[in-house]
Amino acid sequence: xxxxxxxxxxHKSSPPNILATLQKIQEAxxxxxxxxxxxxxxxxxVTDSDVAGVLSFYxxxxxxxxxxxxxxxxxxxxxxxxxxxxxxxxxxxxxxxxLSGVSRDKRFTLEKVYCLGNCALSPSLMIDDKVHGRxxxxxxxxxxxxxx
Amino acid sequence: MKVYISDxxxxxxxxxxxxxxxxxxxxxxxxxxxxxxxxxxxxxxxxIDTSRGRAGYPNVQPSxxxxxxxxxxxxxxxxxxxxxxxxxxxANAGVTEPLSIEQYGFKALKKARGMDPLKILDxxxxxxxRGRGGAAFPAGVxxxxxxxxxxxxxxxxxxxxxxxxxxxxxxxxxEGDPYRLIEGMAICAHAVGAKKGYVYIRGEYPAxxxxxxNAIAHAADAGILxxxxxxxxxxxxxxxxxxxxxxxxxESLEGKRGMVRSKPPFPxxxxxxxxxxxxxxxxxxxxxxxxxxxxxxxxxxxxxxxxKGTMPLQLAGQIRQGGLVEVPFGITLEEVIENxxxxxxxxxxxxxxxxxGPLGSIFPKSLLKTRICFDEFAGAGGIxxxxxxxxxxxxxxxxxxxxxxxxxxxxxxxxxxxxCRIGSMRAKEILENICKGxxxxxxxxxxxxxxxxxxxxxxxxxxxxxxxxxxxxxxxxGKEFRR
Numbered sequence: 001x002x003x004x005x006x007x008x009x010x011h012k013s014s015p016p017n018i019l020a021t022l023q024k025i026q027e028a029x030x031x032x033x034x035x036x037x038x039x040x041x042x043x044x045x046v047t048d049s050d051v052a053g054v055l056s057f058y059x060x061x062x063x064x065x066x067x068x069x070x071x072x073x074x075x076x077x078x079x080x081x082x083x084x085x086x087x088x089x090x091x092x093x094x095x096x097x098x099l100s101g102v103s104r105d106k107r108f109t110l111e112k113v114y115c116l117g118n119c120a121l122s123p124s125l126m127i128d129d130k131v132h133g134r135x136x137x138x139x140x141x142x143x144x145x146x147x148x
Numbered sequence: 149m150k151v152y153i154s155d156x157x158x159x160x161x162x163x164x165x166x167x168x169x170x171x172x173x174x175x176x177x178x179x180x181x182x183x184x185x186x187x188x189x190x191x192x193x194x195x196i197d198t199s200r201g202r203a204g205y206p207n208v209q210p211s212x213x214x215x216x217x218x219x220x221x222x223x224x225x226x227x228x229x230x231x232x233x234x235x236x237x238x239a240n241a242g243v244t245e246p247l248s249i250e251q252y253g254f255k256a257l258k259k260a261r262g263m264d265p266l267k268i269l270d271x272x273x274x275x276x277x278r279g280r281g282g283a284a285f286p287a288g289v290x291x292x293x294x295x296x297x298x299x300x301x302x303x304x305x306x307x308x309x310x311x312x313x314x315x316x317x318x319x320x321x322x323e324g325d326p327y328r329l330i331e332g333m334a335i336c337a338h339a340v341g342a343k344k345g346y347v348y349i350r351g352e353y354p355a356x357x358x359x360x361x362n363a364i365a366h367a368a369d370a371g372i373l374x375x376x377x378x379x380x381x382x383x384x385x386x387x388x389x390x391x392x393x394x395x396x397x398x399e400s401l402e403g404k405r406g407m408v409r410s411k412p413p414f415p416x417x418x419x420x421x422x423x424x425x426x427x428x429x430x431x432x433x434x435x436x437x438x439x440x441x442x443x444x445x446x447x448x449x450x451x452x453x454x455x456k457g458t459m460p461l462q463l464a465g466q467i468r469q470g471g472l473v474e475v476p477f478g479i480t481l482e483e484v485i486e487n488x489x490x491x492x493x494x495x496x497x498x499x500x501x502x503x504x505g506p507l508g509s510i511f512p513k514s515l516l517k518t519r520i521c522f523d524e525f526a527g528a529g530g531i532x533x534x535x536x537x538x539x540x541x542x543x544x545x546x547x548x549x550x551x552x553x554x555x556x557x558x559x560x561x562x563x564x565x566x567x568c569r570i571g572s573m574r575a576k577e578i579l580e581n582i583c584k585g586x587x588x589x590x591x592x593x594x595x596x597x598x599x600x601x602x603x604x605x606x607x608x609x610x611x612x613x614x615x616x617x618x619x620x621x622x623x624x625x626g627k628e629f630r631r
Contacts, residue, residue: 019400057406120188121161
């Protein structure tokens with residue numbers, strides 16, 4: 001697995017782009033450890049607070065190791081209109097965690113997302129890069145079966 | 149036999165891949181993955197060629213393959229959802245393969261590169277095309293400002309940070325017709341004198357990112373994008389709604405926190421790295437090729453007096469037929485919901501509709517006669533925004549919905565200006581209290597005052613419009629806030 005130093009080595013850009021760098025680190029190791037902020041800042045030639053500021057601003061940047069899959073449950077307007085909360089409650093029960101948590105078995109990180117653009121087939125959720133739609137409280141848990 | 153199945157992420161969300169795999173196992177069937185028609189209520193939709201054009205089978209399950217081919221398919225052109233539309237910007241939707249340069253053609257770009265840039269600006273101004281991202285600013289004026297602004301190099305940026313919940317027209321273009329966006333941007337670059345462009349795509353659209361990446365690579369290989377003319381790069385967002393605001397987007401593109409800038413200076417004069425930058429929404433750019441091919445007068449002949457052209461409306465929420473509807477401005481909201489949306493699903497009753505995303509006003513039944521155009525919506529106290537239409541049924545708790553909107557704004561505020569940063573948090577707390585049944589008349593008055601402060605004092609449209617759904621929900625469904 002790639003480490004932070006290698007990613008920093010491989011993705012030098014001028015002028016430095018803090019957000020793109022943090023994205024690359026997360027792509028490589030799954031999250032951006034807060035302890036690596038000084039190393040990242042030094043490599044980019046910016047301050048620690050510049051890096052910390054970008055890291056805390058964006059919802060998708062994580063500072064803790066995620067589960068094996070990222071499950072993003074949509075709480076957009078259309079999903080609320082189709083009463084998605086009931087399905088969310090089923091998932092939270094099944095996974096044993098709330099939004100922003102990691103499931104008991106570490107299989108899933110459960111996150112909320114505001115819109116996946118699947119609004120015509122609400123409610124929606126996304127696991128890793130795949131969108132799932134038009135589920136009900138009854139069948140929502142079956143979606144999890146394909147993810148080990 | 150050719151079998152056409154959409155490769156769009158919404159179609160795939162309800163099983164299009166499994167259906168395609170089932171056809172893949174049949175001898176003689178050649179599966180072709182196209183873009184989506186936009187009639188998502190019919191997905192997975194399987195189409196075949198007939199002597200009278202494409203015909204389709206709706207809502208196909210893998211288990212029905214191949215037996216369903218014995219049944220008579222419905223001619224696409226005869227399905228009312230399509231036949232009542234006027235499709236230009238979405239003319240290729242469901243028809244072509246997203247990454248086929250041959251099918252796309254790039255005719256408008258060829259024509260534009262032979263035109264004087266000033267003539268392109270003329271056509272754009274004549275077209276009266278107003279930005280489709282929400283602010284409805286005249287695109288031709290914006291382009292001209294960048295052309296005339298001092299500073300080199302100049303940039304062209306596409307805003308594909310389609311964050312409005314309830315909207316998906318940008319997603320359909322970047323996934324289904326990416327060359328149309330590339331072409332619109334390249335024409336703009338020629339008109340304003342830019343050589344470099346960026347497509348800023350939200351991270352929630354991985355399929356769109358990958359399609360766009362491939363499209364840019366193919367266009368570069370074919371010599372359509374070239375450093376001598378125009379080069380394009382993709383930048384991916386990281387889950388911040390505010391980055392759909394143009395100045396926050398530019399900050400984010402520079403790798404910083406997505407904090408809104410004070411305007412002026414406008415991006416057209418000082419944008420990316422303080423250089424003149426045209427930043428337009430995806431649909432705006434995607435409308436440009438038709439304006440070049442058919443002329444600005446053609447575009448301004450469609451629509452209403454001040455809202456010219458067509459608008460892709462995106463139906464969502466509690467509605468029978470969710471999907472994308474491209475029609476000239478001027479149709480009423482009721483016609484869209486009834487004639488295209490097919491009304492409410494069985495067992496649910498209409499309560500309210502919200503147009504323009506989470507910052508759009510809540511309209512009750514009495515406002516359904518409002519015509520889809522910028523002026524009438526403003527007159528009715530709403531916004532058209534990016535054209536997302538979400539229908540709510542009578543099971544919706546309006547106070548809880550209002551609480552959700554303020555929670556959304558509190559989550560997504562960039563924090564630069566106080567009215568939005570503090571106002572959204574306080575409004576959320578008041579609404580939480582109201583939802584618990586502890587609200588008073590004083591709370592409602594305070595909420596209203598807070599809303600006015602946000603509207604008047606916020607730097608950008610997030611804080612400026614966030615009170616709209618809350619105030620309109622209270623105006624039309626006040627009883628539910630007094631519990």
